[in-house]
Amino acid sequence: MPRISTFDEAIADSAQFTKRHLLLGNGFSIGCRAEIFHYASLYAQADFSAIPEVQQAFEVLGTQDFEVVIRTLEAASKLLPFYAPESKVGAKRMIDHAEALKEILVSTIAANHPERPNDIFDDEFWACRRFLSHFLAGNQPGHVFSLNYDLLLYWTLMHDDVPEEGAPVNLSKNDSFGNDEDDPDTDYVVWQGETAAHSANIHFLHGAVHLFDAGSELQKYTWVRKGEPLVDQSREAIEAGKFPLFVAEGTSAQKKSKIRHHAYLYQCFKVLTANAGTGTHCFFVFGHSLAENDDHILKRLGRGKFRKMYVSLYGDPESEENKQIIARAQALAALRYERHPLEVVFFDAASANVWGEPE
CATH class of the missing domain: 1.10.287 (Helix Hairpins)
Structure with a gap:
């Protein structure tokens, strides 16, 4: 059984790299509201x-x-x-x-889904922003890649008011969406294409409930533009027969095929691949079981050139689920060429306090 670090130990160890990147799985959302997102x-x-x-x-x-x-x-x-x-x-x-x-x-x-951002406590948002700051703050912020469909990451990035105690947490949150140049006053913003995407550092690898493919453009619904909660906008759109950009195909190969046929998804995939191929960077994987139905993403990490991957484990490291995660992480490391070895470090997910200290 490998040694299990704390999150703080993993962050301190990762200071040797020029950038940290974060891959989020469903455990990120479950940690906030298990009764909804499990x-x-x-x-x-x-x-x-x-x-x-x-x-x-x-x-x-x-x-x-x-x-x-x-x-x-x-x-x-x-x-x-x-x-x-x-x-x-x-x-x-x-x-x-x-x-x-x-x-x-x-x-x-x-x-x-929670009805409003106000359904999440300020303390939870601020804790999550502190967690994200390890990847999205500083002079050289990294990238956050989410495999989740919900709004929790988006809400957290938008929750930039000042906490009652302590300094505000400033995050880099460019997701490559902006005004429609033909209709800048619309109720939504649109994906600006590959050129703008080069400077983005927030990526929804499998889509999300607030991203809608309108054929000629990818629209992102926002509260600021329409003054109506995003959940309500998404529900109305779904009831009207529109469907969000959403990758829920059965196998990894099917997911990869859908990603390759959509410009936004494929650009996110290419950004992940490019950063996995940078030897001076590192990756954190939080809340993901490393299951094979996401091999189209995970094998890019396994075949990359970055030198260290920090993987979260929740609960007893000796549990069958965690043993499987450990084995899968080690299998990804085994994909590497000898000249670009990958070291895997495991850390306790609870020690990250993503949504705050447990009561």
């Missing part, structure tokens, strides 16, 4: 009435993980024609249900 919570709130077979699929597979069921349905649809060639309708139905399940997932996140 897959079990989403499953309990989801409405499967239109596709009851899918709820049975969850039960048969013994999971509440949406991506596991999506991946299984898509895989089974390819096998069914060989085992039951007369059942062409069944294969199509599985594909249709996989697509419907993706929509249920994002609709459930939007429906059960």
Whole structure:
């Protein structure tokens, strides 16, 4: 069993590198509101009435993980024609249900999301900003790459008022969205394209509930422009038949294919790849299980040139889940060429106090 550092120890050790980058998984959001963002919570709130077979699929597979069921349905649809060639309708139905399940997932996140930023305590936001400052403050801020669909990261970056005690935490928060040059007074801002993206340091690798693909442009809904909470805007858009930019494909290969076919997502992916290929940088991975359905992202870290990766573990390091994370992290390090070895350091996720000290 490797030694488990504290977060502060990991940060102190990483001072040897010119930049720190952060990859956020769902544990970041679960740490704030587990009752909302854990897959079990989403499953309990989801409405499967239109596709009851899918709820049975969850039960048969013994999971509440949406991506596991999506991946299984898509895989089974390819096998069914060989085992039951007369059942062409069944294969199509599985594909249709996989697509419907993706929509249920994002609709459930939007429906059960905290209503307003005020639902998160100031102390929680300030603690999170202090956590993010290790990656987004200073003369050479790094990048934050999020795999989450919710608004918690965005809300935290926007929560820049001054705490009652202590100095404000200033963060670099360029996400490459700005005014539409043809209509600067719209209720939303638009992605400025690859040129502007070179200076961005906030990246939603799998999309988010406030990013909507309008065909000719990618729109980001904002509270400032419309004066209406983002959750409400997202719900209204979904109810009107619009769908956020959202990567919930079943396998890593399918996710990668979708990313490659969307300019914004692919630009985020290229930025991660470029920084993983910089030997003087380091990466922190927080709240991610390193599961293979995100190998399209993780293998870029494994095959990069940066020298050290700091991976969070939550709870007992001897738990089966943490043992799997340790094994997966070591497998990523094994992908390296000898001249660019990767050292993995594990740290206690709770010691980061991302959303504040536990009560």
